[in-house]
Amino acid sequence: MATGMVGLRSAAQTDAPARRTYATVSGTVRDTRTNRVLPAVHVAVPGTGIGTVTNADGYFSLHVADSLRADRIEFSHIGYALLTYPIRPGTQVEAASIRLTPNANLLEEVTVMGGDARDLVRQAVDRITDNYPQRANRLTGFYREVIRKGRRYIDISEAIVGLYKTPYNGVGTNTDRVRLEKGRRLLSQRPGDTLIVKFEGGPTLSIFLDVVKNSDLMFAPDEMEHYAFRYNRTTLIDDRPHVEIRFMPRVVCPYALYEGLLYIDSETRTISRAEFSLDMTDRLKATQAMLRKKPAGLRFRPERLAFLVTYRRQADGRSSLAYVRCETAFRCDWHRRLFATSYVVTSEMAITDRDETHAEKIPYREAFRSRDALTDRAADFYDANFWDGYNIIEPTESLENAVGRLMRRRNRD
Template identity: 30%
Template sequence: METSKLNFRLQKIYSALFLLVFGLSPALSANFQEQQTDSTSFNVYKGIVVNSESDDPIASASIAVNRSNITTISNSDGEFSLRVPTSILPVTVTVSMLGYNSKSLPLDYFSNNNRVELVSNVEELSEINIFDAKDPKALVDKMLQKKDENYFTDQTLMTSFYRETIKRRRTNVSLSEAVVKIYKSPHNSNKDDLVSIFKARKSTDYNKLDTLALKLRGGPFNALYLDLIKYTEYVLEPGMTANYEYTFDEPTKIDDNYIYVVNFEEKDKSSPWYFGQLFIDAQSLTLVRAEYNLNVDDKRTASKMFVKKKPSGSKVYPVDLAYKVDYAEKDGKWHYAYGNAVMEYVVNWKRKIFNSRYTINSEMVITDWEKYSDLVEQKKTEFIDPYVVMSDDVSGFYDAEFWGNNNIIEPEKSIQNAIEKIKRNMEDDQD
């Protein structure tokens, strides 16, 4: 790829995504609708997903309620919390994960048990006749050509849970969560997706911490724009696939379906460059998952891309940028289901021996969706800006009844525990 074209593409991407703001800046203007809690009755089911042999927790496993659009995922400790309307009971739940055999269980199972043991898939997939693709680039091109056939072509209204955490080394310094409504346009439409905040909460006791100066710009859009099928111009724009080197990795299975694994790496390394893996269904040639990184060894260029403002006397740059996107299938069509961006940054101060290291985790899981065509109602909705800073622009509040009725990513630590820890750190600093 020509350097000028690459710079134009990256400038377009990062003008809206993954920008950091240092220093307490005035809040951007944004309006948010506050709506009443749904009166629907729910039952709550909690569990943990583990490897049947090692007993290790399995992160990012999908937990889906059959015959519905209700889903959630397990956290880094394998734990999940699933809230299901009583009106649809009884139902079964399918738990699935890359490289494991899926397991379907009646929902009542979780009333007395909380462990789901998944068995790793040890089948020699490389010898199965279904894997007859010989050219990985041709496979990727074919996958992109089949988008209309494999993915939703209807506008959908998606309900999702969004979490954004900022850690200084291992300590939480910022935590924002929101139930988000996404007015998602079809992948073949030129219209961008629209996002509104339904409910939100955040920790706010950071005024005396210098770490509050680190902020993430883009909020839910950081996870939403990872949708490679909708936003192909960010990584896999048709016609630009020749700019990558492709190789086959060992095939695997997802949800009992055979999957090609294609490694890709950008050829032009004069600027930050992409590399990663594409997981393509062998039968339908659907992209069902992508895991990829942006190489940021060029610290100066990467800093210009990602750092909007910084204090004098400091050098700020990313050292690791990792992205993941999952798609889910319903009635033969696939849709965006989960996006996760993990960004690690280093701050070097001129007169300090040790640097500061921060990790930002931005993730969003689609918990429900429906086809949507009410454009009149859409015009009445207040949407957030792609430049939103969640820690500034969202009026945080805590509504225990509301949050208890929505599927969330079960937190490793509760938001209140994180706040209390920060308060103690503040008090210790003042002693």
């Protein structure tokens, strides 16, 4: 990884063994056959809520408290065989080389299922109460949001958040809440780098993007009628056969719809993964869906709004929210200017812990709301030990380099 970094990576990895009360495993996950790195691989302690995901470079670091007495961690990724890696309390592995094996074409063709793909989706919706938590949960998540202007990073925000998730019993997400526990921000000091448009979301994306619970996205009965569904293929997730179903708009609505893929467990009908994006056919509708506020005279041109949502099967057989990601790409320009500026905003959250036993509610006055700005409630990036002991999504090498450049420029200014 890059040198000269000013503390983006957790200092817990360099603690002396006598001070550690947890095992730490870090390394890179690759495809056995092609040797390519694998992003968004789930890394978890089975039977617990402890986990994280690999970054875009395939890199991860996971801290496992000795009190858990865990003897292994698992690596899970769509289309790959589940891999178990042994650990011992108090040990530290800094360069683990994890190789995942692609699942061979051992699955039956989806055509043997017959019937209408819409029926399979309806079955999955009907079994939500059977397949997802029926008790309130307290989740801990690591959230990162980065903004790029062209190829340059201009804004980096990170946070540890607490989430209160009510049961998946059809009530919806209205009583789910997010609280900011700890956060920091690094902003470019260059004139003209300030992003002057605002979007809904932030850490509350973990509520809005819970597609299983937030039926308003696409799974409400009336909403499902707006989509066409068809079988695509079969694949394995956590060594369990899943049917991949493609969906796309089939009617014209007053608002923008989505298109993408659903992955449904063939046996339990659990929705384990959703990859989808906003339909950009009508740019005005897309803008209305994406943008909350912009200055007068600024032209906003949406290019992409894409999401990834994953759920992980727990020890009781029910699946819990594991990871969400949102990528927004757009161009902005002022009237009469010749060139537009490209921006990409990437937000992601990995669930790093889960507790059903002490699922205390988050008071409304402490809750983070979609209109709030994480950047207004975050500290600076100077503390090298800021994430000491926390499980996070490790920064990519390019992000580390960007932080180094932003810090050096700030120090000069």
